[in-house]
Amino acid sequence: MDFLSLLSFLTFFLIVASVYSVACLGLNMQWGFTGLFNVGVVGFFAIGAYASAILTGPDYPDTLLGGFGLPVIVGFAGAVIAAGLAGLLVGFVTLRLREDFLAISTFGIAISIQLVALNFSRLTRGPDGLYSLPKPFSGVSTSVLVDNLFYLAICAVSIGVVYWGLERMVRSPWGRVLRAIREDETAALALGKNVFRYRLQAFVVGCAVMGLSGALYANFVGFISPQDFIPIFTFQVFIMLIVGGSGNNLGAILGGVVVWALWSGSGALIAGILPPTIQTQAASVRIVLIGLGLVLMLLYRPAGILREKRIVSQEARLPDGVAGGRAAGPGD
Amino acid sequence: MPGGNILEVRNVVSGYVPTLPILNGVSLDVKVGEIVTLLGPNGAGKSTLIKAIAGILKVWSGTAHFLGRDLTKFETHDLVREGLGYVPQTENVFAKLSVEENLEIGCLVNRKEYPRQRERIFELFPDLARQRSLAAGKLSGGQRQMLAVGRALMANPKLLMLDEPSAGLSPKLAQVVFSQLLKVRDAGVTILMVEQNARAALQISDRGYILAEGREHLQGDAASLLDNPEVGELFLGAKSRLAKTGLGAKSHLAKTGPGKS
Amino acid sequence: MMQFVLNGLVLASTIALGAVGLSMTYNILRFANFAHGEVIAIGAYFSLAVVTLIGAGVGSIGPIAFGWPLLVSLPISIFVTSMIILLVDALVFRQLRNKNATRITLIMAAFGLSLMGRSLITLFAGGDPKYYEFSIRKVFELFPGAKIGPDELAVMGIAASAFIGLYFYLSRTIMGKSMRAVAENPVLARINGIDTRQVIRWTWIIGTAFATVGGTFLGHIEQLRPEMGFDLLLLMFAALILGGAGNLYGTVLGAILVGLIDSMSVAIGLSAYRAAVVFMVIMLILLVRPQGLLGEKA
Numbered sequence A: 001m002d003f004l005s006l007l008s009f010l011t012f013f014l015i016v017a018s019v020y021s022v023a024c025l026g027l028n029m030q031w032g033f034t035g036l037f038n039v040g041v042v043g044f045f046a047i048g049a050y051a052s053a054i055l056t057g058p059d060y061p062d063t064l065l066g067g068f069g070l071p072v073i074v075g076f077a078g079a080v081i082a083a084g085l086a087g088l089l090v091g092f093v094t095l096r097l098r099e100d101f102l103a104i105s106t107f108g109i110a111i112s113i114q115l116v117a118l119n120f121s122r123l124t125r126g127p128d129g130l131y132s133l134p135k136p137f138s139g140v141s142t143s144v145l146v147d148n149l150f151y152l153a154i155c156a157v158s159i160g161v162v163y164w165g166l167e168r169m170v171r172s173p174w175g176r177v178l179r180a181i182r183e184d185e186t187a188a189l190a191l192g193k194n195v196f197r198y199r200l201q202a203f204v205v206g207c208a209v210m211g212l213s214g215a216l217y218a219n220f221v222g223f224i225s226p227q228d229f230i231p232i233f234t235f236q237v238f239i240m241l242i243v244g245g246s247g248n249n250l251g252a253i254l255g256g257v258v259v260w261a262l263w264s265g266s267g268a269l270i271a272g273i274l275p276p277t278i279q280t281q282a283a284s285v286r287i288v289l290i291g292l293g294l295v296l297m298l299l300y301r302p303a304g305i306l307r308e309k310r311i312v313s314q315e316a317r318l319p320d321g322v323a324g325g326r327a328a329g330p331g332d
Numbered sequence B: 001m002p003g004g005n006i007l008e009v010r011n012v013v014s015g016y017v018p019t020l021p022i023l024n025g026v027s028l029d030v031k032v033g034e035i036v037t038l039l040g041p042n043g044a045g046k047s048t049l050i051k052a053i054a055g056i057l058k059v060w061s062g063t064a065h066f067l068g069r070d071l072t073k074f075e076t077h078d079l080v081r082e083g084l085g086y087v088p089q090t091e092n093v094f095a096k097l098s099v100e101e102n103l104e105i106g107c108l109v110n111r112k113e114y115p116r117q118r119e120r121i122f123e124l125f126p127d128l129a130r131q132r133s134l135a136a137g138k139l140s141g142g143q144r145q146m147l148a149v150g151r152a153l154m155a156n157p158k159l160l161m162l163d164e165p166s167a168g169l170s171p172k173l174a175q176v177v178f179s180q181l182l183k184v185r186d187a188g189v190t191i192l193m194v195e196q197n198a199r200a201a202l203q204i205s206d207r208g209y210i211l212a213e214g215r216e217h218l219q220g221d222a223a224s225l226l227d228n229p230e231v232g233e234l235f236l237g238a239k240s241r242l243a244k245t246g247l248g249a250k251s252h253l254a255k256t257g258p259g260k261s
Numbered sequence C: 001m002m003q004f005v006l007n008g009l010v011l012a013s014t015i016a017l018g019a020v021g022l023s024m025t026y027n028i029l030r031f032a033n034f035a036h037g038e039v040i041a042i043g044a045y046f047s048l049a050v051v052t053l054i055g056a057g058v059g060s061i062g063p064i065a066f067g068w069p070l071l072v073s074l075p076i077s078i079f080v081t082s083m084i085i086l087l088v089d090a091l092v093f094r095q096l097r098n099k100n101a102t103r104i105t106l107i108m109a110a111f112g113l114s115l116m117g118r119s120l121i122t123l124f125a126g127g128d129p130k131y132y133e134f135s136i137r138k139v140f141e142l143f144p145g146a147k148i149g150p151d152e153l154a155v156m157g158i159a160a161s162a163f164i165g166l167y168f169y170l171s172r173t174i175m176g177k178s179m180r181a182v183a184e185n186p187v188l189a190r191i192n193g194i195d196t197r198q199v200i201r202w203t204w205i206i207g208t209a210f211a212t213v214g215g216t217f218l219g220h221i222e223q224l225r226p227e228m229g230f231d232l233l234l235l236m237f238a239a240l241i242l243g244g245a246g247n248l249y250g251t252v253l254g255a256i257l258v259g260l261i262d263s264m265s266v267a268i269g270l271s272a273y274r275a276a277v278v279f280m281v282i283m284l285i286l287l288v289r290p291q292g293l294l295g296e297k298a
Helices: A003-032 A041-056 A072-094 A099-119 A144-171 A173-183 A185-190 A195-221 A232-244 A249-273 A276-300 B046-053 B076-082 B099-106 B108-124 B126-130 B141-153 B171-186 B198-204 B222-227 B229-236 B240-245 B247-256 C002-029 C036-054 C068-098 C103-125 C150-172 C174-184 C186-191 C196-221 C228-243 C248-267 C271-288
Strands: B005-014 B023-031 B035-039 B061-066 B084-087 B159-163 B190-194 B207-212 B215-221 C140-143 C146-148
Touching (some): A099 C228, A144 A195, A173 A185, A185 A195, A232 C103, A276 C068, B023 B046, B076 C186, B084 B141, B099 B108, B099 C174, B108 B171, B126 B141, B171 B190, B198 B222, C002 C036, C002 C174, C002 C196, C002 C228, C150 C174, C174 C186, C186 C196, C196 C228, C228 C248
Antiparallel strands (some): B005 B023, B207 B215, C140 C146
8 A cells, every 4th residue: 555545544534533533522521521321422413414414515406405505614513503402402301311211212312313314305305315515625626635634634623622622611610510410419419509400511512512523524425314324323432432431531532533443444354354255244243343342341441441530539439330339239 | 055146246347338438347246035236326337237247238357157157158138048137227118019928028038938927927016917918118107117027027037137126106106116026036036226216225125235436335234224324425315316416426436536445 | 093003002012022021121120221122133033043943834823824833933932032131141231230330331231232133133144124934914804994914913912911921920929029029129129038130030031031922923923124123122112111110011001102102103194203203202291291101200
């Protein structure tokens, strides 16, 4: 492989990894810092992608909305707002529920969003998808590599801005309240904190970031359809966060890159090892391996690569993975 | 073996959260046929000790022997078969199960005896017999406490441990529960209980222990404890409320200091 | 109108058969098992394997288009699937329980196992739909304007008798009572000498048995696909939440309602959105009654 093709491969790889890393940062706000188990990551990712696609895309003959052709930056902003609003609506209904009900309902919402993407063709063109989405700076040069390098820069800036913003948030008094809620909801309630409002705020911020991730994806690949938004995406982002280290923003970014490298690497590896006749099964083998990886990770390294920085005092916390005096569980 | 120790606890250290022990090396003996009461301020480790004996909490160090056998080697669900009964302070009945079902669960280790044992308990607590098909959650506080004790007696325990059997009951009902416990003891069951209601508990007890800071602080026969001015000040007299809120505990600990043992 | 009620009840039977296991793991093992859909699918595929091995088709009983081969395959596939589930419990869930893992960790592990399960089915059986036997099934008019097949009626009957059996199991046998005891208060259960490991084992086995029966008949009425259970998962969760999560009978009632809402959404022309409609209705109900229909306040 010559230098140029290596460089274009690397650029492409890093752009996709950045998309995941941004989604992972959003999830970290919800799960890592606030303990909200959102199984519907892909739904908010999809909303961001479609919002940006509709705002920046060309005029399709068969849709209600479209043809705005707005600058990509407006598309990104629209994605953030749309996903944030969706998060507000969803959070308002579900965040009062018990933690595992929240998991079930966000799972249901992601499926509902996918159904809308698939069936509401006056908006999304259904399975045909939205195409010809603009990529910023794509007219500057004739080389795809240069285009992609520009796009990678945009991704890097996005990650930087999101990282900076989230770090400021979690280090503020507001962020301390979030972690207090995650560690001990009753105590936070006793201190007079409106737990629901803090949770809702954290949920909305996380969803908005996931929306940005979707927009980054849509304007990079230039074509989106419901097939891009299946539950496995949520699963991938969770693995990335767990591997990187839940509760650590650098870990979230790192987890995105590392797991995407493993994911795409294992795909190439399996394609190389398996005989061509059963290549169709490669995708399944890969999912089995990744699922196995997650389970092993949960069993043996639940704290991830980068552990959470102990901002909360050490003594107040239990060892990693301990649920809290759960002597009541049916353990064996 | 009358007079022998049914329970021997030596230097037990245990607690809920790693690195934060509640029990700091407590020792205690219970002889066959006795009623022994554990007293002490909140946080002294009374309930913790019972939970550690029952295997709900792990014993970090020290030993606990029941009829000469090492309790720490058993799983909680084996203890009832060994003859150790335990009535927790709260949530001590299965609220969604009927009175009879609760008793049947209590008799799990000895299912052939169930009909006979059930009638024995119904004789001891006639109230329960009248409510046998009712869900336990619908019983009154006193009846619930009786069911909890009755449930524990179903397995014919040799030692019955009770965590505040009179908690939440009116003084009158508490007296009823205590007099039933006397009957239980007379039927041959040794009793170890935690109580806040010190005077009433000591009146039916043979001996008592006063726990502080996770260790035994004072012990003696019930009569001498009732007469002991320190005990009187802390648990029996006008300051008993302070003791309950923990204020009494502080003054008490300040007086004895950590060097004592 | 009656037609949609009938369709809804047929769907409700499969949802309820599946949701029993979900409800039991939720109450006794205390987590939402996102891998339960795959238990259903694996059970259905093992039935297919046994039916194929027997090689006598699925037989028939009177007008019903399944007979002894399918019925004989059920206990075998229940046994095999249960063994697999118990192995997974020993390798994964028990380890996590021993480490006092949070509910969410258990859910995540289940989520991972769910993906693995579907992929493994695709690997071993292929991703395309499978059938126990190709046959054109009879349909007759049960009410004026409302048609149903004898197979569907048989499935409803089997589901109903399974629930009656379960009711007696839970209220009459000592293991059933022990399960209810562990569901309510595991510590008190252990104090009384209940071996929670044993209870957990039977919880998996019964949940798997119901799932296998549900999956097999779903496969018979419709088809077998690796995603057949996963697609049912949201509806089963909806039934669980709707009924009040701590209540097995509530779950069955929830399943009936979910089945009816589902077929109604088809009736009003929203068939493409049916899962979403069911889900939105549940969310609205939860806004008013956060504890579900038969649930107790937390």
